[in-house]
Amino acid sequence: MSQNELLQYVKNTVTMQELPAFKAGDTITVTYKIIEGAKERLQKYQGVVLQRSGSGNTATFTVRKMSGNIGVERIFPVSSPFISQLEVNKVGVVRRARIYYFRGLRGKKARIKEKRF
Amino acid sequence: MSGLLGKKIGMTSIYDANGKNIPCTVIEAGPCVVTQVRSKAVDGYDAIQLAFDDKKEKHTPKPMQGHFAKANTTPKRFVAEFTRFEDPKKFGDVLTVDVFKEGEFIDVVGKSKGKGFQGVVKRHGFSGVNDATHGQHNRLRAPGSIGASSWPSRVFKGMRMAGRMGGARTKLINLQVMQIIPEKNLVVVKGAVPGPNNSYVKLERWS
Numbered sequence: 001m002s003q004n005e006l007l008q009y010v011k012n013t014v015t016m017q018e019l020p021a022f023k024a025g026d027t028i029t030v031t032y033k034i035i036e037g038a039k040e041r042l043q044k045y046q047g048v049v050l051q052r053s054g055s056g057n058t059a060t061f062t063v064r065k066m067s068g069n070i071g072v073e074r075i076f077p078v079s080s081p082f083i084s085q086l087e088v089n090k091v092g093v094v095r096r097a098r099i100y101y102f103r104g105l106r107g108k109k110a111r112i113k114e115k116r117f
Numbered sequence: 118m119s120g121l122l123g124k125k126i127g128m129t130s131i132y133d134a135n136g137k138n139i140p141c142t143v144i145e146a147g148p149c150v151v152t153q154v155r156s157k158a159v160d161g162y163d164a165i166q167l168a169f170d171d172k173k174e175k176h177t178p179k180p181m182q183g184h185f186a187k188a189n190t191t192p193k194r195f196v197a198e199f200t201r202f203e204d205p206k207k208f209g210d211v212l213t214v215d216v217f218k219e220g221e222f223i224d225v226v227g228k229s230k231g232k233g234f235q236g237v238v239k240r241h242g243f244s245g246v247n248d249a250t251h252g253q254h255n256r257l258r259a260p261g262s263i264g265a266s267s268w269p270s271r272v273f274k275g276m277r278m279a280g281r282m283g284g285a286r287t288k289l290i291n292l293q294v295m296q297i298i299p300e301k302n303l304v305v306v307k308g309a310v311p312g313p314n315n316s317y318v319k320l321e322r323w324s
């Protein structure tokens with residue numbers, strides 16, 4: 001068996017949950033499980049997807065939100081068992097797969113055109 | 118001690134029971150054949166020789182063909198000795214990944230990636246000159262003084278300097294076994310392992 005197949009075999013042991021399709025520029029809400037001691041609670045994190053990175057079970061995506069005046073970015077692995085729900089709120093119209101330029105935009109400029117169906 | 122020979126397959130990440138993302142290395146380990154048993158009486162020391170990874174007979178010198186034929190096995194690419202092996206193995210025995218258990222800690226020996234001729238900052242972790250200004254223009258990564266002048270009038274042995282880096286036998290100790298997949302002969306250990314993908318490694322467990 002080739003080297004790649006063996007690596008893939010281990011990667012496939014990680015169970016992946018079905019997530020709705022989304023891409024850079026979309027606004028999403030990630031409901032995330034947080035364990036504090038013995039207690040478990042859910043936290044919602046809403047923001048704009050900056051990029052999707054990697055492939056397969058080890059892929060990740062970056063979500064940016066403005067917390068007051070401070071930008072916060074969080075990277076989630078797609079196969080993370082802590083993601084309990086992912087909801088796409090807005091489908092944005094952007095021209096590139098990784099919208100790093102969005103980090104430099106503030107106020108009215110930091111808006112993304114919404115896709116209308 | 119117990120051990121196996123293996124081949125580094127590559128790195129990935131898996132999740133542990135608490136949902137934590139763990140970076141780990143996949144190693145194809147075994148089956149290994151005992152191709153020689155060294156004894157104190159004959160060789161002056163006790164050890165067993167393991168062999169791993171098939172190769173073609175036409176690529177094997179005749180004396181080696183005979184060596185493997187004696188153990189009733191096909192020619193192998195990677196052969197290494199293990200001393201102080203627990204529960205003495207017999208000539209021709211086959212060892213598989215079940216010599217290890219999930220959760221235990223093993224040592225991995227490999228040959229690190231060659232880095233070529235490197236300076237002291239990369240090779241020995243020197244900090245270099247910490248100023249880019251104040252008269253520094255071409256010595257940001259220089260080693261500085263290598264000793265005093267009239268006494269001792271020489272450079273001490275072992276002075277850390279620039280030179281060839283990597284490509285040396287490297288042992289990482291106490292890597293946790295995260296997963297064992299007997300049907301594919303795979304061992305998944307936590308963290309990185311020396312050497313490039315497809316290189317041979319020695320797995321050891323000291324109990």
